[in-house]
Amino acid sequence: MSSFNGIKRLTTSISFTKRFSLVIRFILALILIFFSIFPVLWIISSSINPSNSLASVKLIPDNWSLNNFYILLPSQGAAIREFSMNILGRDIFPHVPEGKFIFPFWKWWWNSIKIASITTILSLAITTTAAFAFSRFRFKGRQTMLKSILLIQVFPNLLALIAIFLMIAEVGDIIPFFGLDTHAGLILVYLGGSMGLNIWLLKGYLDTIPRDIDESAMVDGATSWQIFISLILPLLRPILAVVGVLSFIGTYGDFVLARILLKTQENYTLMVGLQIFTSGQFSLKWGPFSVGALMGALPIMIIYMTLQDQIVGGLTQGAVKG
Amino acid sequence: MTTTTSSEISFLKNLQSGLFRFLGLLAFDVVIIWFLFNAFGMEFYSLGTVISIVAVVVNSIYLVPKLAPLRWMAVGLALMIIFVIYPIVFTVYVGFTNYGDGHLINKEQALEQIQKRTYLPEEGKAFSWTAYKSVNDEYALWLRDEAGGGFLAIPGEEIVKVESGTSGVGELDANGIPSSIEGYTRLNAIQAATDQNLTEIMFGVEGETVQVRSPSEAAELVPLYEYDQISDSFYDIETGITYKNIDGTYTAPFGETIKPGFRTNIGWENFVRFFTSPALRGPLIRILSWNFLFPTISVLTTFFLGLAIAIMFDDPNFPLKKLIRTLMLVPYTIPGLISIIIWRGMMNPELGVINRTLEQLFGANAAVPWMTEAFWAQIAILIVNLWLGYPYMMLICSGALQSIPSELYEAARVDGASGWQQFRKITLPLLLVAVGPLLIASYIFNFNNFNLIYLFIQGGPPIAGASTQAGHTDILMSYVYKLAFEGGGRGVEYGLASAMTVVLFFVVAALTMFQFRFTNMWEEVSENV
Numbered sequence: 067m068s069s070f071n072g073i074k075r076l077t078t079s080i081s082f083t084k085r086f087s088l089v090i091r092f093i094l095a096l097i098l099i100f101f102s103i104f105p106v107l108w109i110i111s112s113s114i115n116p117s118n119s120l121a122s123v124k125l126i127p128d129n130w131s132l133n134n135f136y137i138l139l140p141s142q143g144a145a146i147r148e149f150s151m152n153i154l155g156r157d158i159f160p161h162v163p164e165g166k167f168i169f170p171f172w173k174w175w176w177n178s179i180k181i182a183s184i185t186t187i188l189s190l191a192i193t194t195t196a197a198f199a200f201s202r203f204r205f206k207g208r209q210t211m212l213k214s215i216l217l218i219q220v221f222p223n224l225l226a227l228i229a230i231f232l233m234i235a236e237v238g239d240i241i242p243f244f245g246l247d248t249h250a251g252l253i254l255v256y257l258g259g260s261m262g263l264n265i266w267l268l269k270g271y272l273d274t275i276p277r278d279i280d281e282s283a284m285v286d287g288a289t290s291w292q293i294f295i296s297l298i299l300p301l302l303r304p305i306l307a308v309v310g311v312l313s314f315i316g317t318y319g320d321f322v323l324a325r326i327l328l329k330t331q332e333n334y335t336l337m338v339g340l341q342i343f344t345s346g347q348f349s350l351k352w353g354p355f356s357v358g359a360l361m362g363a364l365p366i367m368i369i370y371m372t373l374q375d376q377i378v379g380g381l382t383q384g385a386v387k388g
Numbered sequence: 389m390t391t392t393t394s395s396e397i398s399f400l401k402n403l404q405s406g407l408f409r410f411l412g413l414l415a416f417d418v419v420i421i422w423f424l425f426n427a428f429g430m431e432f433y434s435l436g437t438v439i440s441i442v443a444v445v446v447n448s449i450y451l452v453p454k455l456a457p458l459r460w461m462a463v464g465l466a467l468m469i470i471f472v473i474y475p476i477v478f479t480v481y482v483g484f485t486n487y488g489d490g491h492l493i494n495k496e497q498a499l500e501q502i503q504k505r506t507y508l509p510e511e512g513k514a515f516s517w518t519a520y521k522s523v524n525d526e527y528a529l530w531l532r533d534e535a536g537g538g539f540l541a542i543p544g545e546e547i548v549k550v551e552s553g554t555s556g557v558g559e560l561d562a563n564g565i566p567s568s569i570e571g572y573t574r575l576n577a578i579q580a581a582t583d584q585n586l587t588e589i590m591f592g593v594e595g596e597t598v599q600v601r602s603p604s605e606a607a608e609l610v611p612l613y614e615y616d617q618i619s620d621s622f623y624d625i626e627t628g629i630t631y632k633n634i635d636g637t638y639t640a641p642f643g644e645t646i647k648p649g650f651r652t653n654i655g656w657e658n659f660v661r662f663f664t665s666p667a668l669r670g671p672l673i674r675i676l677s678w679n680f681l682f683p684t685i686s687v688l689t690t691f692f693l694g695l696a697i698a699i700m701f702d703d704p705n706f707p708l709k710k711l712i713r714t715l716m717l718v719p720y721t722i723p724g725l726i727s728i729i730i731w732r733g734m735m736n737p738e739l740g741v742i743n744r745t746l747e748q749l750f751g752a753n754a755a756v757p758w759m760t761e762a763f764w765a766q767i768a769i770l771i772v773n774l775w776l777g778y779p780y781m782m783l784i785c786s787g788a789l790q791s792i793p794s795e796l797y798e799a800a801r802v803d804g805a806s807g808w809q810q811f812r813k814i815t816l817p818l819l820l821v822a823v824g825p826l827l828i829a830s831y832i833f834n835f836n837n838f839n840l841i842y843l844f845i846q847g848g849p850p851i852a853g854a855s856t857q858a859g860h861t862d863i864l865m866s867y868v869y870k871l872a873f874e875g876g877g878r879g880v881e882y883g884l885a886s887a888m889t890v891v892l893f894f895v896v897a898a899l900t901m902f903q904f905r906f907t908n909m910w911e912e913v914s915e916n917v
Contacts, residue, residue, distance in 0.1 A: 228872070
């Protein structure tokens with residue numbers, strides 16, 4: 067269309083149509099934006115709603131307060147409260163949530179960040195080396211392995227949870243460090259699932275790096291490992307960022323496995339915690355939940371927004387390559 | 389794997405790395421042997437077997453030169469065998485067994501439990517008894533056999549022959565009954581006869597238990613069932629009925645069973661039940677049709693909305709393009725679980741913001757029964773999934789749109805094609821080539837989208853009259869979950885649920901193969917030299 071701009075400007079009717087279509091598209095964009103951010107606006111609104119209830123129609127509720135944010139700072143709450151009374155002349159935590167209406171947000175959040183980070187780093191190590199072998203070496207069964215790795219991933223793995231649970235329980239009897247209710251055990255299970263689509267993504271990218279690079283290095287007497295570490299790995303940085311971010315987000319957002327393997331409240335990840343917190347009479351706990359949801363979604367939203375172009379690039383590249 | 393330039397340095401290097409590898413493998417094997425020793429010691433046979441397989445695989449990868457490339461993925465493969473492949477094998481195996489409530493233990497354990505069952509015979513060795521009671525309502529029994537020997541029987545302790553003066557037993561009276569036992573007071577005949585608890589209590593330890601049979605007699609309990617190894621059946625001594633082993637349950641001719649049953653292979657039974665059982669078939673047809681309808685509509689709606697947005701803003705000069713895209717990406721950036729719970733709150737029929745707004749705008753009758761009526765629950769799920777899914781479609785569509793050469797449009801315009809024609813004849817076909825495989829992937833994902841269905845509404849509202857907990861928005865995956873982990877009135881059925889999983893896998897595998905064909909991914913693997 068853009069190439070016709072010059073001609074279009076010549077006739078007023080076309081410029082009118084164009085402006086009209088621009089306005090229409092703008093209105094549609096506003097509607098769509100409203101659709102996409104409405105739940106976020108609403109959860110912000112509930113987080114400052116002191117009544118804890120789902121029932122709120124106003125974007126900025128009457129008597130809005132930061133009351134629910136108390137769950138983020140339970141130990142400093144009293145001090146902040148006093149401070150606000152003295153300085154603002156207003157109690158910012160008028161009715162503090164207690165008992166079952168409160169949850170250890172930071173503990174859960176830290177567990178999630180910790181597990182997702184360790185899993186991401188280790189799974190990158192596992193998948194990158196594997197993808198390197200698939201891309202650079204020719205060995206018997208290579209294609210079959212590549213295909214099976216992908217096919218295995220589509221097995222509906224809900225029932226496999228029973229086997230995983232029993233196995234982790236038994237492993238824990240021998241090596242308690244990896245047992246049930248441990249983060250190490252959970253990370254191990256996540257790593258087991260890391261050989262999947264990511265290998266394909268990385269292998270696809272590796273295939274685009276010319277093999278001449280390796281071959282010339284090999285002539286100079288470099289081992290495959292040296293080639294991988296000093297030549298290939300730096301070139302992989304863009305795709306590693308994409309795969310790493312996607313793996314981090316995937317692990318951060320998982321709840322089924324974590325729900326089954328983690329037992330005690332202080333070991334929960336944020337997703338497990340929020341899910342269990344909201345089961346039952348969730349309409350009464352809506353205020354604290356919305357604070358947790360908002361703060362829990364924030365790290366991921368920030369990652370996406372800052373790395374938007376790379377992620378979109380990685381995704382569409384995958385899309386066009388298939 | 390390494391190039392031998394036949395120089396001595398490279399030989400030394402090889403030797404060094406070989407030694408390193410050897411030592412590493414040795415350390416690994418020592419740990420594995422220690423682990424296996426423990427695993428088999430604790431009778432964790434399946435775990436032990438899996439780890440043994442992993443050990444064999446890892447050792448051969450490092451010792452067989454031909455397998456050297458696999459050294460690059462040894463850790464990944466080992467973890468994959470343990471946490472992905474073994475659980476799949478386990479699931480398939482369980483699909484052919486009756487594993488589930490009432491069949492949780494193995495045959496050995498079941499036999500042992502059944503053989504421990506006892507009953508109080510009408511006749512047989514009997515004692516006369518005297519009861520004692522402590523302040524904490526604990527009971528003790530003084531038993532006398534025909535020979536006049538005295539025994540002290542306390543629940544949970546072995547029954548022992550006691551002389552007066554020992555174990556806190558006081559002086560015996562004329563009938564050979566101690567007047568007192570330390571910590572207990574003697575009950576007189578009337579107290580003992582009217583005591584409600586006394587006949588219920590098992591005195592002694594398991595295997596040698598005495599129970600009060602009548603006001604004058606207490607008797608030792610004897611095993612209720614006699615096991616016949618040849619016919620694998622139990623004979624009930626009290627009633628004279630024979631219970632034969634039928635698929636892991638000892639069953640009498642008239643259908644009574646002995647609990648517990650045991651885990652056993654039952655062949656294709658679960659699969660046959662899945663397809664033919666009337667109790668399952670009723671809800672199954674509904675679930676299956678929704679299982680295909682839901683991903684179809686979801687993929688279509690998300691794709692066309694995403695495509696529409698991508699086309700609308702496929703114009704580098706559009707003002708605020710970047711900001712608009714960022715805001716539209718928001719649903720994609722929130723962890724799915726959080727989004728789904730938020731939508732569950734918003735669509736709550738009584739309190740949710742959507743219904744409250746509808747009521748304010750259009751009156752009290754405008755509220756929509758999102759969670760309670762089958763049709764609206766399905767619509768709600770489709771709306772939520774549209775919200776969750778369209779940003780991804782928008783991204784891949786705008787990527788693919790940019791890869792369509794603009795000369796094609798120019799040529800079409802020269803030939804006088806309208807905008808709609810251009811879309812139909814150029815955009816859509818070329819786009820589908822690029823994003824088609826992703827649409828199938830999205831279909832497969834939604835086909836098993838357990839998280840959405842379960843977190844949003846638990847598959848509800850329930851289908852009336854279904855014997856299992858099936859709901860109107862259940863897909864097979866969530867139905868399987870309910871069968872396996874929630875059970876409801878029927879108890880959990882791992883066996884049936886596993887069989888259904890296997891069937892599901894074949895459906896999804898077929899779709900995946902189709903997708904591969906579509907993408908020519910297979911060929912791509914072979915082409916890439």
